[in-house]
Amino acid sequence: MIITPRPALAPLTTLRLGGYALAEIRLDRPEDCGRLPEALAAAGGLPCVLGGGSNLLIHDGALPITVLRPLFGAKDAEPEVLGEEESDGIRRVLFRAGAGMPMPRLLAWCAKKGLSGLEGLIGVPGRLGGAVAMNAGAYGCSTAPLLRSLSVYTPEKGLHTLLPEGWSARYRHFSLTEPCAWYMSVSAVLSLAVDTPEAVHGRMRENFLHKKAGQPVHEHTAGCVFQNPEGQSAGRLLDAAGMKGKRRGALYFSPMHANFLVHDTRCGVPGLCSDALMLIAEAKRAVSDMFGVALQLEVKEWPPCPS
Ligand SMILES: Cc1cc2nc3c(=O)[nH]c(=O)nc-3n(C[C@H](O)[C@H](O)[C@H](O)COP(=O)(O)OP(=O)(O)OC[C@H]3O[C@@H](n4cnc5c(N)ncnc54)[C@H](O)[C@@H]3O)c2cc1C
Known part of the structure; x- marks a missing residue:
């Protein structure tokens, strides 16, 4: 665990906006969670969990927050394959990845392995924990339906693992069903359909070309500012x-x-x-x-x- 006082937040976001937090607590291993209560008590402020900072609008000035940066799996080259399941006649692969794994790296792995389900998220920055927390999606896919279990830390229960009845998700919304002041995802088990690397790569390429043609993907943004109202853009x-x-x-x-x-x-x-x-x-x-x-x-x- 590394604690930094008064970190500048703008460089940690894709929009490059925001002032300073009271502290940044960087967690590299799930065991670091054991020291969180003490670290948070010393830092003070409201705990806010940061992923890749690609969906954040952070206020200017000195802010009464302490930023938690879960970087579990951030440096892992690959997720851990756990086995296979079959549902609706489709073969699927189950794997576990750390919440800190960058989504572009996860998608590159899916393309290499021929695992289908996340192709719509091509070009979406951020980390797996942020994609789960936002139920990120595009081109007909979203994260929550692919999630089989989620390991989280909460101040009330510490580290524990949830099955699907432990969360509730809808369009760009994800929350735990148990009462908690806040939660931090540590790792997630996802289930993706078996396909060929060529087919998965092809769909990612098509989605990315479409995205690039209609969105300012090379500018400093935080993606869409507003949710789409029901049935409208x-x-x-x-x-x-x-x-x-x-x-x-x-x-x-x-x-x-x-x-x-x-x-x-x-x-x-x-x-x-x-x-x-x-x-x-x-x-x-x-x-x-x-x-x-x-x-x-x-x-x-x-x-x-x-x-
Ligand atoms: C160019 C661009 C394109 C984008 N396109 C899309 C798109 O097509 N579809 C889409 O849905 N989004 C899109 N986004 C928005 C954004 O990338 C997604 O919402 C992304 O999933 C956010 O992930 P993050 O790791 O950056 O989260 P952050 O921005 O760091 O955090 C977002 C929220 O998730 C919470 N969070 C982050 N990590 C954790 C964790 N480990 N545990 C608990 N909570 C956590 C934070 O507290 C915060 O509330 C786009 C953004 C950009 C800049």
Whole structure:
């Protein structure tokens, strides 16, 4: 376990925004969890679990939070294959990966092994723990249906393993069914269908080309700012409400896809979360006035806002 006081948070996020936390607690091995209560008591503040920082909107200034960085499996070359199962006549492989494993590395392994299910997540940055916590998905796939068990740490019960009845998931939402102040995923067992490496690689390539053509994948963003309202596209609503290209300081809504807020780190103006929050408020107002739709944030704000 490595504890760093007053870490700068912007470099830990893909949007490159945010101030300072009280402390950063970096966990490399599940055994480090045993020392967490003591470390958190010493650091103070609200514990916030960081994955790859690709879905975060972190406020400016000195923040009353302590960041936990679970890097379990971050350096593992490969997940651990546990065996096979068959469901609905489909052969599937079960494997365990650490919550800190970067998703691009996991997807590369799936392509090499010919394991199918996560192809929609090509081009999605972040780590496995973040993908589970967000029930990340695209192109018809999402993480939760592939999850067979999840090892977590909670302040109430310490380290323990959950089966599917232990969580509840829906579109971009994942929570534990047991009462807990917060949780940190440590590792996950996933089940993917057996296919050929060529077929899996082909679908990933197709999805990535599609994504690259319509999203600012090479800019500093946090992915989609808003969730899609039931049956609608937040991007289309924002576009129709005139938000494409709208700018404040170093932040603007992408002219390529109105649901992506871009941080222009080369414009010479410091990037401020307050500018992002003002643009977000303006976008919500514009869509509500024009369509009567209340957009909900997909990105997670830190410090978390009471919902
Ligand atoms: C270019 C780009 C494209 C994207 N495309 C997509 C897309 O197609 N589909 C999609 O769903 N998302 C997309 N995203 C958003 C983002 O990549 C996903 O939500 C991703 O799964 C977040 O993972 P992360 O590790 O970066 O999580 P973070 O951003 O670090 O954290 C997100 C949330 O997960 C929690 N969390 C992280 N790790 C853990 C853990 N170990 N235990 C408990 N909680 C944890 C955090 O506390 C926070 O609430 C995109 C983002 C970018 C920048």
